Amino acid sequence: MSVDAQTVRRIARLARIAVAEDEVEHLQGELNAMLAFVEQLSEVNVDGVEPMTSVTPMAMKMRADEVTDGGKAEAVLGNAPQSDDGYYMVPKVIE
Amino acid sequence: MTELTSLTLAEARDRLRNKDITAVELASAHVDAVAKARALNAFVLETPEQALAMAKASDARIAKGEAGPLEGIPLAIKDLFATQGVRTTACSKILGDFVPAYESTVSSQLWRDGAVLLGKTNNDEFAMGSSNETSHFGAVQSPWRREGSNTPLVPGGSSGGSAAAVAAQLCLGATATDTGGSIRQPAAFTGTVGIKPTYGRCSRWGIVAFASSLDQAGPITKTVRDAAIMLRSMAGPDAKDTTCADLPVPDYEASVGKSVKGLRIGIPKEYRLDGMPSEIEKMWTQGCEWLKAAGAELVDVSLPHTKYALPAYYIVAPAEASSNLARYDGVRYGLRVPGRDITDMYEKTRAEGFGAEVRRRVMIGTYVLSAGYYDAYYLRAQKVRTLIKRDFEQCFAAGVHAMLTPATPSASFGVGEKGGSDPVEMYLNDVFTVTVNMAGLPGIAVPAGTDAQGLPLGLQLIGRPFDEETLFALGSAIEREAGHFVARPWW
Numbered sequence: 001m002s003v004d005a006q007t008v009r010r011i012a013r014l015a016r017i018a019v020a021e022d023e024v025e026h027l028q029g030e031l032n033a034m035l036a037f038v039e040q041l042s043e044v045n046v047d048g049v050e051p052m053t054s055v056t057p058m059a060m061k062m063r064a065d066e067v068t069d070g071g072k073a074e075a076v077l078g079n080a081p082q083s084d085d086g087y088y089m090v091p092k093v094i095e
Numbered sequence: 096m097t098e099l100t101s102l103t104l105a106e107a108r109d110r111l112r113n114k115d116i117t118a119v120e121l122a123s124a125h126v127d128a129v130a131k132a133r134a135l136n137a138f139v140l141e142t143p144e145q146a147l148a149m150a151k152a153s154d155a156r157i158a159k160g161e162a163g164p165l166e167g168i169p170l171a172i173k174d175l176f177a178t179q180g181v182r183t184t185a186c187s188k189i190l191g192d193f194v195p196a197y198e199s200t201v202s203s204q205l206w207r208d209g210a211v212l213l214g215k216t217n218n219d220e221f222a223m224g225s226s227n228e229t230s231h232f233g234a235v236q237s238p239w240r241r242e243g244s245n246t247p248l249v250p251g252g253s254s255g256g257s258a259a260a261v262a263a264q265l266c267l268g269a270t271a272t273d274t275g276g277s278i279r280q281p282a283a284f285t286g287t288v289g290i291k292p293t294y295g296r297c298s299r300w301g302i303v304a305f306a307s308s309l310d311q312a313g314p315i316t317k318t319v320r321d322a323a324i325m326l327r328s329m330a331g332p333d334a335k336d337t338t339c340a341d342l343p344v345p346d347y348e349a350s351v352g353k354s355v356k357g358l359r360i361g362i363p364k365e366y367r368l369d370g371m372p373s374e375i376e377k378m379w380t381q382g383c384e385w386l387k388a389a390g391a392e393l394v395d396v397s398l399p400h401t402k403y404a405l406p407a408y409y410i411v412a413p414a415e416a417s418s419n420l421a422r423y424d425g426v427r428y429g430l431r432v433p434g435r436d437i438t439d440m441y442e443k444t445r446a447e448g449f450g451a452e453v454r455r456r457v458m459i460g461t462y463v464l465s466a467g468y469y470d471a472y473y474l475r476a477q478k479v480r481t482l483i484k485r486d487f488e489q490c491f492a493a494g495v496h497a498m499l500t501p502a503t504p505s506a507s508f509g510v511g512e513k514g515g516s517d518p519v520e521m522y523l524n525d526v527f528t529v530t531v532n533m534a535g536l537p538g539i540a541v542p543a544g545t546d547a548q549g550l551p552l553g554l555q556l557i558g559r560p561f562d563e564e565t566l567f568a569l570g571s572a573i574e575r576e577a578g579h580f581v582a583r584p585w586w
Contacts, residue, residue: 001471003462015417015461016424016438017454018446027458030518034459037519038406038472044479051477052484054338055294055308055535056560061337075196079428088426091437 001039002032099124101581104168104267104321105348111157111167118157118167122150122211125169129213129265134586137250137259139174139232140182141214149211156209165328166209171260171269174215175222176202176312177301181212185303186230187220189448191429199301200333201270201312208328213266217256220450221420222277222305225524226513227255229452234510237285238263238582241548245585248507248550251281251524257315258285262582268316268325272302274309275408276503276528279540282315283502283553286542286580288322288570289315291528293561294535295340297326298333306415307338309408309532318579319541319570323347326563342561350564351571356390358565361495365401366527368504375501375552378544382499382554385576386569396495398486403479404530405522410463410476411533416453417460423448455518484534491559497569500527502540502553531557539566543577551580 003011008028012019019027073086082089099121102110110116126143146169153167177183177195184190198206206212219229226249227235237250238259250259254271258281261269271278273291282289290313297312304310314325327347333339362383367376383393425431425444432447434440449457463472490498504526514521531538536557543554554573558566 001468007462008458011458011462011465013442014465015457016421016441016445017449017457018439018442027455030455031459031462033517033519034409034455037522038409038476041403041406041410041475041479044400044403044475044482046475046478046482049478049481051474052308052480053477055480055484055533056340058295058338058340061334061341063334072196078196079193081425081429081431090426091434091440093437 002035003028100128100264102267103318104316104324105318107168107267108165108324112162114157118150118153118211119147121167122146122169125213125266132263132265132586134236135238135259135263136233136235137216137256137263137265138171138214139184139186139217139256142181142212146211146213153209153211163207163209164324165205167211168209168267169211169213170205171213171216171257171266172202173218173254173257173270173272175218175272175303176270177303178202178212178215181215183215184231185221186218186232187448187450187453188231189423189430189445193428197301200298200335201302201329204328204331216260216269219253219255220453221303221416222253222272222274223416223452223456224252225276225280225521227252228510229450231450235259236510237507238584238586239285239507239550240585241550247510249284249510251284251507253277254281254315258282258287258289261285261287261315261317263584263586268314268321270312270329271315272310272312273532274305274412275532276525278313278315279502279528279538279555280524282540283542284507284551286551286582287315287317288319288539288541289313290322290326290539290563290566291531291537292326292330292563293537295338296330296537296561296563298336298339300333300335304419306412307419308415309412319567319574320348320351322539323351323567340561345564347563347567350567353568354390355386355568355572358391358496358569359494360386360391360393361396361490361498362393363396363398363401363498363500365398366500368526371504372546374546375504378552378554379501382543382573385573386499389572394495396490396498398490398530400479400482400486401530404483404533405526407476407479407483408529408533409522410472411480413456413460414464414473415460417457417464420453420457480533483530487534487536496559497565498557500555500557502527502555506546506550506552527555536560537563537566539570541570541573541577542580543573545580
């Protein structure tokens with residue numbers, strides 16, 4: 001399988017990465033090189049093979065459903081590019 | 096008196112305990128060495144004041160008889176580990192001047208045990224790379240050079256800064272992380288020891304996530320013993336990481352130098368590649384002979400799905416990365432590039448904040464997870480992963496205790512030499528290490544020789560899950576024969 005220029009633009013959009021029109025061809029080449037490389041997996045017989053979900057057998061750990069941390073709004077917001085009055089500030093989302 | 100920077104971690108520990116040296120002397124010597132080695136670009140942030148303050152506190156604890164297992168030992172921390180109050184960037188522009196309000200579990204355990212922070216080391220951006228050339232802070236230069244040549248060489252990656260810092264004797268050990276070979280490949284390139292423990296042995300909490308089902312932390316050190324000492328402090332259960340194993344941590348150092356008599360060592364035939372340099376082949380044979388002479392039994396084994404590990408990795412790892420890196424949106428931390436609306440802001444921030452390799456992997460990951468392609472790529476890769484793991488399990492079930500392979504298919508190469516036009520060329524560096532991540536097993540790289548141009552080469556030992564102890568025993572058996580490899584300073 002390989003991707004065309006339109007697909008490259010669609011992936012970029014899904015990944016929320018702006019791609020300039022003059023970068024599309026180059027990216028298409030790189031992505032197709034990677035896809036060509038992984039293509040060899042199609043020769044493996046995977047009939048009846050379970051997909052891996054956990055590399056080591058382990059049961060999901062549970063803990064009591066209780067508050068163990070919090071009250072650190074200042075620390076949480078400390079690295080925000082823009083914040084005000086305990087909120088992250090972003091461009092207007094709803095008109 | 097020997098130069099303090101040429102001591103091993105174990106030697107320094109013993110001399111501190113005997114009060115032959117002070118932690119402040121030891122830290123000062125390393126702080127000076129770091130400052131003199133800026134040409135390597137191994138550190139992206141130096142913390143000399145913090146180092147000296149921590150060393151002073153260590154001296155006080157030693158005086159009171161309260162020394163921890165790593166008391167006064169100066170270490171470097173890969174910039175992928177969150178360090179409270181100390182800038183942490185994963186060497187990406189998108190994290191900008193991020194200063195964590197918390198400490199990663201692994202580094203917090205090092206400080207708990209008395210270690211001293213020298214600074215943060217360079218790495219490939221978000222640990223995506225095999226040469227440390229994708230870092231936003233620029234490439235690291237290896238302390239090693241080919242005989243009679245001034246060509247700058249790569250230290251390997253992604254933990255290139257950590258490996259270079261240890262090899263150049265700027266620290267007594269460094270933390271690193273390994274998703275497809277990022278501890279073992281740079282260790283092999285720089286003549287240092289690097290161990291990637293079993294998945295779940297070290298907590299991933301507070302480590303910038305790349306591919307969560309593959310990422311593991313481990314140390315890079317000068318010797319096998321030093322790696323054993325450091326891993327003991329780094330490993331252990333952590334309620335903050337649900338994938339972290341609830342298993343006690345053994346005294347790994349006790350395994351160093353232990354007899355390997357009677358151990359069955361698998362030699363996987365699939366690791367013999369066409370066109371592999373004869374020096375690698377020779378070193379591998381030599382390693383086999385060393386282990387045989389030490390009383391181990393060698394058996395030929397087959398891991399038939401080996402060749403599919405790297406392609407499967409380049410589906411699984413980018414898929415997980417695309418998901419993990421979705422958090423970098425310019426809202427909560429790091430870089431923000433203004434846009435017309437919020438989507439435009441996301442897209443511009445991520446376009447400017449991610450380097451070329453990260454962008455490529457996020458896009459491939461997005462594609463293989465997208466509707467209509469998930470089964471063909473991601474699901475198939477996860478099935479192949481099951482088969483890769485099964486190969487190992489069958490060998491272990493047949494009585495094999497560990498495997499011996501080369502760590503890398505070549506020695507280090509020149510800065511800018513690989514991966515320029517075809518990204519896959521760079522990926523092939525990890526062909527021997529990536530299988531281990533895919534199967535969640537422990538693997539150690541131990542220096543074992545040099546190539547014709549005097550560059551270090553490493554052997555890899557692969558162990559059973561949570562049997563790092565056997566790897567330390569075998570690794571020290573190889574080290575005993577191969578000796579140590581120290582770069583001649585040019586910086």
